[in-house]
Structures are given as C-alpha cells and as structure tokens.
Amino acid sequence: MHHDTTPEEDRADLDVPRRILDRSGFGAAVPLFAADLNDAADTEAARQAVAAHASRLWTEAARTDVGTVDDRPLYWARLRLAARLRTWRPAFDLAEEDRAGLLHLLETASRGITELLFPPGERLLRIVVTGFDPFRLDEDPACANPSGAAALDLNGWTFPVGGRTAVVRTAVFPVRWADFDAGLVEEALGRVHGEADAVLTLSRGRPDRFDLEVWNGVWRGGGTDNLGVARTGRALPPDAPEWTRSSLPVEEIAARVGGPVVVNTEVTEVPAGGGAPVVRPGGPTPGSAARRGGGGDYLSNEIAYRNTLLRDRAGSSIPAGHVHLPRTGSTGEHAPVLARVREIVAAVAATLA
Incomplete structure (x- = not known):
C-alpha cells in the first residue's frame, strides 16, 4: 500500500522550514531517525525507536538554557519525522493499525503529552x-x-x-x-x-x-x-x-x-x-x-x-x-x-x- 504524506508534512519540505531546521540543528534528527527506523527488525523495535526519537525532540525543544525560545524547529522536525514514518517500507509486515499507532506515539511523545506526569x-x-x-x-x-x-x-x-x-x-x-x-x-x-x-x-x-x-x-x-x-x-x-x-x-x-x-x-x-x-x-x-x-x-x-x-x-x-x-x-x-x-x-x- 502506498502511503502519501499529508499537506502539513509536505510543507516541511519548503525552503523556509528547511532553513529553520538547518539553523536550529534540529534537521539532524531526520537522518538519525531514518537510520534507526531502518534498523528496526519488528514492530516493537520500531516502537522503541519512535518513542526515543520523539521524546528526545521534546526534551531538546523544551531545554531552558537556549536563549530565545523558538517553537518552530520542534514543529518542523516532527513533521519531517512523521513523513519518514508514514512512507517507511519496513523489511517486515507492518499492519496498518500498527503504523497508525507509531504515528500517534510520535505525536504524543514529541508534544509533551506522554510527560504530563507529576x-x-x-x-x-x-x-x-x-x-x-x-x-x-x-x-x-x-x-x-x-x-x-x-x-x-x-x-x-x-x-x-x-x-x-x-x-x-x-x-x-x-x-x-x-x-x-x-x-x-x-x-x-x-x-x-x-x-x-x-x-x-x-x-x-x-x-x-x-x-x-x-x-x-x-x-x-x-x-x-x-x-x-x-x-x-x-x-x-x-x-x-x-x-x-x-x-x-x-x-x-x-x-x-x-x-x-x-x-x-x-x-x-x-x-x-x-x-x-x-x-x-x-x-x-x-x-x-x-x-x-x-x-x-x-x-x-x-x-x-x-x-x-x-x-x-x-x-x-x-x-x-x-x-x-x-x-x-x-x-x-x-x-x-x-x-x-x-x-x-x-x-x-x-x-x-
């Protein structure tokens, strides 16, 4: 099945978002994520990769020692990761609901939602x-x-x-x-x-x-x-x-x-x-x-x-x-x-x- 990226994910390929990602250093998250995804031998390994990279995005974006706070690198990097995950063709059979679950995990873990714990x-x-x-x-x-x-x-x-x-x-x-x-x-x-x-x-x-x-x-x-x-x-x-x-x-x-x-x-x-x-x-x-x-x-x-x-x-x-x-x-x-x-x-x- 062919997986098309969303209009929002496609926007992340424009010049301005690319420049924001390059300047911020968040662009480096994309090839690292792609490499870990490609190494995943099964759905559980993919889940661990998604969880790790998504929570790292959130942690990096929410660091308080950065000077000017910029919410844009997190936004654009998340979309680049989502596009990669949506179009990924693993070596194993990945059920549609499992891919949807991975995309949902990417969203919640990179948005701070999974960390709303006290x-x-x-x-x-x-x-x-x-x-x-x-x-x-x-x-x-x-x-x-x-x-x-x-x-x-x-x-x-x-x-x-x-x-x-x-x-x-x-x-x-x-x-x-x-x-x-x-x-x-x-x-x-x-x-x-x-x-x-x-x-x-x-x-x-x-x-x-x-x-x-x-x-x-x-x-x-x-x-x-x-x-x-x-x-x-x-x-x-x-x-x-x-x-x-x-x-x-x-x-x-x-x-x-x-x-x-x-x-x-x-x-x-x-x-x-x-x-x-x-x-x-x-x-x-x-x-x-x-x-x-x-x-x-x-x-x-x-x-x-x-x-x-x-x-x-x-x-x-x-x-x-x-x-x-x-x-x-x-x-x-x-x-x-x-x-x-x-x-x-x-x-x-x-x-x-």
Whole structure:
C-alpha cells in the first residue's frame, strides 16, 4: 500500500522550514531517525525507536538554557519525522493499525503529552499549561506561535508559593480538527484532571493584548486547519453543554499582572427562541446556542471548551481556563510575552497557596 504524506508534512519540505531546521540543528534528527527506523527488525523495535526519537525532540525543544525560545524547529522536525514514518517500507509486515499507532506515539511523545506526569508530594502545586503549533503557514511559512513557545519555556519550571512548590508541566497541541475529533485533548488532559491543581490552555490571539476568556462554546465556525480542512457544527454530541466557563481567577490575574490583560466575557449566541446570532458582551443568556465563545469558534475556543468540560465531568473545581496571548510578529518578540505568561501562571498559583 502506498502511503502519501499529508499537506502539513509536505510543507516541511519548503525552503523556509528547511532553513529553520538547518539553523536550529534540529534537521539532524531526520537522518538519525531514518537510520534507526531502518534498523528496526519488528514492530516493537520500531516502537522503541519512535518513542526515543520523539521524546528526545521534546526534551531538546523544551531545554531552558537556549536563549530565545523558538517553537518552530520542534514543529518542523516532527513533521519531517512523521513523513519518514508514514512512507517507511519496513523489511517486515507492518499492519496498518500498527503504523497508525507509531504515528500517534510520535505525536504524543514529541508534544509533551506522554510527560504530563507529576512527582508525588503533599507540598506540590501541580500546574499544566498547553500551547499550540504554528498555523496559517501558507500565508507565512516562517511564523511561530507564542503559545507553543510559552509551553516550551514553562516546562519543568518550579517556583515557591507560600510554603509549597509549584511544578509546571506542559504540552503543545496540533492545529488539526481530526486530532480533536479523535479525542487527543481528552487523552492528554483527562487523567490530569484527577491530579493537577490548575490547567491553563494558551493560544495566539489578537495583537497587543492578553485575553482571559471567560466563556467557551461548543460551536465550530468553519476555520481551516493545518491540513486545509474546515469544520462547521457542534464539536461534541447533543448531550454536551452549549457553554462552559473558565474557573481561572480572572479578576485576580488581571489585577496582579496589569498591562494589556483583558477579562473577556463576550460571546455570540443564537437566543433561546432561535433567530439570528447576537453578540452578548456579558456572556450567554439562558437556553442559548453557542456560535462563538470568548475565544472565538476555532481550535483555541475548542481546547478551552474541552478542558473545562473535563473539569466539570470530573466533578472538579480547580482553576481551568484559556488565555489568548498577543500575536507576535517573530520569535524575537516572544520574550516579553513569555515573561508575562510566567506572571499569569504565578498569579494562578498564588490564589491556590
């Protein structure tokens, strides 16, 4: 069977991604991975190779001693590895479901998802923060995502809070509807909602402001993802609520952090009786159907919705919610944004201490 690479993987062959990989040193991961794959004598050996190379990508990308944090080498290297794995023709019989399992392992282990684990200890505050891959790459193949950079910057951060120690673990999500449909958010964050003390999702938003999104909607508004796929309609079946709400201490965050930090309660809804969609600055009205959450109707709204729904279904009241980070023009502009994200995470931790 012939295995075609995806449009996203094909984009990794363009000049700009190649230059990013060469400059960062992450390009070296590709031939090393290919060699280990070709040496694999069976599915288990392939699994070990994929796990090792994927987790090494994550570990290297999340190193904190690198100066400017750049989320792009991890993104492009992962795609080059995925393309190699998808088109690999092993010397042994590899079942389709086994190849799919290897591709899934590559994703989760290189995104920090398999590492969302915390040490035991009464005195720890466990905080999870997630970001996203770059997107809209056809418009700007060099673009970065400050939320992905923030996840790399924060992973493993520990800091004192009162008499306790906060420990941060992070992951980076794909900008792909199919992964959300397949339950990647629930796989990554489901277990965490029994262990963590706070779960913050981050994404790239409007220029020059941080939005603390209060309301999340179940509606997908047709945005195109990194595979060129658009989705319109409900994210989840009718038994899921139209709206979920942030439990982040938004007023305290805004007061502590200062600057362009906005508590955003606006939504767009179809009112209970039906009719045209209406913008509600103060949040949804009873019985309405969601059309846009505070964070819109794309994947950032959806991760916010799924995260807070996991909280509710776990019967939990931990701080969980979404922060839209300012849209930055380049990785060089990440630094002040990342410093402010640390202040936001510290503000959440302070309310838990």
